[in-house]
Structures are given as C-alpha cells and as structure tokens.
Amino acid sequence: MTDRRMAGVAALTLLVLASTTFAQSEEPSGRHGDGHAQMHDIYRHWHPPLNANTSCCDNSDCRPTRAFVDEEGYWRAWNGRVWLQVPQDRVLPDNYAGDGRSHLCEKEQFIYCFTPGQPRS
Numbered sequence: 001m002t003d004r005r006m007a008g009v010a011a012l013t014l015l016v017l018a019s020t021t022f023a024q025s026e027e028p029s030g031r032h033g034d035g036h037a038q039m040h041d042i043y044r045h046w047h048p049p050l051n052a053n054t055s056c057c058d059n060s061d062c063r064p065t066r067a068f069v070d071e072e073g074y075w076r077a078w079n080g081r082v083w084l085q086v087p088q089d090r091v092l093p094d095n096y097a098g099d100g101r102s103h104l105c106e107k108e109q110f111i112y113c114f115t116p117g118q119p120r121s
Contacts, residue, residue, distance in 0.1 A: 028064035031080030056113035067102035
C-alpha cells in the first residue's frame with residue numbers, strides 16, 4: 001500500500017471515529033452520574049407527583065436519558081443498562097427540565113421521577 005493511500009485510509013478512519021464519538025455524545029447514556037451535575041440545581045426541586053414531601057433527587061440518581069412510549073402506552077426509560085417501565089404516578093410534565101431531553105431519577109431500578117423530553121423525529 002502506498003504512503004498516500006495509507007494516509008487516506010488513516011484520515012477516513014479518524015473521520016469515522018470522530019463522527020461516531022460525536023453521535024454518541026449527543027445521546028444521553030442514562031448511567032448514574034452522567035449529566036447530573038449540570039442539572040442538579042433543577043433536580044433538587046423535583047418531587048414525585050403524588051408525594052410533595054419527598055425529593056426525587058439524592059445528589060446522584062437523576063440524569064438525562066433516552067426514552068420512548070411502548071406499545072402499551074407506558075414510558076420506557078434507559079438507566080444505562082436496561083429499559084425500565086415508568087410507573088404512571090412517577091411521570092412529571094413533559095419537558096419539566098426545560099432542555100427538551102427526557103430525565104430519569106432512579107436507583108437500583110426504582111424510579112423516583114421521570115420527565116419525558118420533546119418528541120424527536
């Protein structure tokens with residue numbers, strides 16, 4: 001393989017890796033801690049819809065996530081390992097965080113609060 005061709009292959013490989021990394025960084029991981037610090041001031045005021053005396057946030061369990069509505073009409077939220085079915089009584093209003101993303105407050109698969117983001121195409 002010529003040096004010029006090797007340089008072209010290397011450049012193409014770097015371009016693919018960079019675009020993959022960028023695409024992954026756009027999508028929330030759903031893992032504990034990822035994105036929490038940036039939103040903590042908002043999360044600390046959240047309460048489950050049916051229990052205003054309880055907080056959704058314990059300084060580590062809320063974070064941006066991916067979510068969808070399943071075929072039965074329930075929200076499913078990604079916790080970084082599995083898709084969790086969100087109980088209806090834990091769903092906050094749409095875009096409650098104000099940033100267009102879905103957010104999940106969860107620990108050991110127990111959901112404290114969830115807010116759906118704005119729909120995307």
